[in-house]
Amino acid sequence: MEKTFTEKIQINKRNKIAGLYPATKLQIVILFSISTLIINSIKLTDAKLALLLIPWFALVPFMFAITGEFKKSMKSMKPIFVVAIFIIAVQTFIVSGGQTLWHWHFLSIREKGLQTAISLGFLVLNIAGMFTWMLQSTSTKEISRCFEESGMNFKVAYIFTSSLEMIKVFSKRSQTILDAQRSRGVETEGNLKVRAKAFFPTIVPLILGGIIGSEDRVLTLEARGFSIKGEHTHLFDLKKSGYERRMLVVSIIITLLIIAGRISLWRMK
């Protein structure tokens, strides 16, 4: 039998991890971030480096893999890698203080620089990486629905989704305006003054159109019963994959183990 339209708009994920309830994913990310911060406080070697953060980062690609989104997620990690590499490079070679560990011509690595390099670089990689896992495996439709199900006002969900769509609309519109300007001979290349001049006539009509349009949209939404009191129906049904409890329990156990490890290290001292 042919599917109904209501069935067609549902999201059905085969992968149980990808299909985790969005709030559960967030809980996992938070537990992971706490663990990361605790691990960061464990300093190894004489130079006091948070070296454990490096193997800990393996968990990020591992999560990508078991979610079945490895390639896509790794690709969106690119800007994060750039930031992390930048941080590590700058801190390693520029920050002074402590013993000199390595020296070659004008480059030198000092203890303090390396400490912050590894700490900050891998904190960013780990935490931003886990957020990437959550966000790449969850559609915005699921996030928006989850907002509402966790008790937030439906207006919050509306603004969230609407903003995303508005970004798409505006990006397209700015491209159109920019193209139109080019065809009218407005320069978008060349020196700074020329390029700066192209910015203004592109952004102004966008804002203006947006503000006038939102007035009409208020009425459109009112006409569709937006602010009606009472229970709303939701055609889109946010499902749980059934692995929520399991994943959460595993995450909690790992976090507790890390806390225990941290405490026992203090005791040993």
Next chain:
Amino acid sequence: MAYEIECKDVTYTYPLSKKPAIKNLNLKLEKGKLYGVIGENGAGKTTLCSILRGFAPSFYKGTISGEVLIQGKPLSSYDEQISRKIGYVFQNLFTQISGIKNTVFEEVAYGLENFGVPVEEIERKVVDIMDLTDIMDLAEKSPFELSGGQMQRVALASVIVLDPEILIIDEPTSQLDPQSAESVFKIIKKLKERGKTIILIEHKVDLLAEYSDEIIVLHDSQVIKMGETRHVLSDLSLREHGIQLPQVTLLAEKLRESGMRIDELPITKKQALDLIQEKRS
């Protein structure tokens, strides 16, 4: 019996404005009829419709006097449920979508979701309305990627799916090509057959001549003429107020000037044809 809509001496002024946008409005609209609203730009057509729906003054603020009655009860006594009683299709095409739905199906269903209608019923109603408005093949398309004509039909569908008894439609064809305009009018005709009371702002008098029961003429914030369509549209004096009359009416008028005896000016092609046949025999 109460009128579907009744206005008693309504005067409305926008904020910051000294001159009323609608003056001494008195209307008695009957159930099941299609009313065409015409007038030049700035005559107050959209304001009139905003008043009937209550957007003026609830959203636009400003000051209002007089009384608007919907099915015998004051407009102010209705709560948000008014949007199921009066449907409103706006003029601007691109701000008429909710802005949060990925498919036309969900877009049309949005109002019903807000009213808490059960899922199965939504599916059934939306399919019915998509069929009526001929947008079934767009059901899975994104509302952001529609042409003007498609967008207008989706906007219509999104409003009539709520099954309002009264429909206000503001210039549905102003941004459409003739073919799309005709298809929109076909939908409006079907709605009339379903017993809806329709108030339609429209510039294309030829289409109004064919489809509407009565015409309301606005000029300078006031109703200057109102009545049965043929009676109003054959009134040549309306031209003085910048109002266009149907092509056939103007043609018949020329014939009359050239000596042909015509008692009642035709306003539709069919009436003109009847007239010509009558003259030939």
Next chain:
Amino acid sequence: MTKNERKQFSIKEDFSMLALLIIPVGVAVNFVGGQLASLLRLPLYLDTIGTIFVAMLCGPWVGAITGLLTNILTGIANPVNFAFIPVAIIAGLVTGAFARHDYFSVWWKWLIAMVVMGAASILSAAPIVVLMFGGVTGSGASLITATFMAAGANIWGAFIGTEGLFNVLDRIISVLICLAVIKVIPNRNLIKFSCGMFYVKDREEIAEVTE
């Protein structure tokens, strides 16, 4: 309302339907502004225009939400932006507070506002950049910061010194753009926003005929 009358503000009134629907516009303007600035290779971020615009019309709370949401959404693509949520919120709050006190209708007042906005932005960003990212985030300006640091400058000084000027400049241009837009918004649209009354043209003598 005359100039001397004090307008009462309430959060509930701030978040009218219209204000709610302006938030997505602000978010999209932030996004497109930033995108456009980098496309045209301008030396400024210009990614706060939307927040400033919304805050100027609707006050601090709606402005703050616009900033928050912008960074949440850009954070979806690059979670590093999550770290700068406080900066985005403060930009909305500070601008909105000035708008509330009618600081954008007289030129010398908005000059003060711009400088304070620039300062607020740099001061709220500094602890995040220095403590979480060690002074550099990989942007164009952070190359300069890094150079100063290499030359032996203090990390705080290097960051605030380099980015400070850019930030004030960014705010000046953003506010000027917003003022230009507000200038062409008709009065009848302006008055629907909680701070809109301050920008109404011919405050004394309003006789515009509207339809």
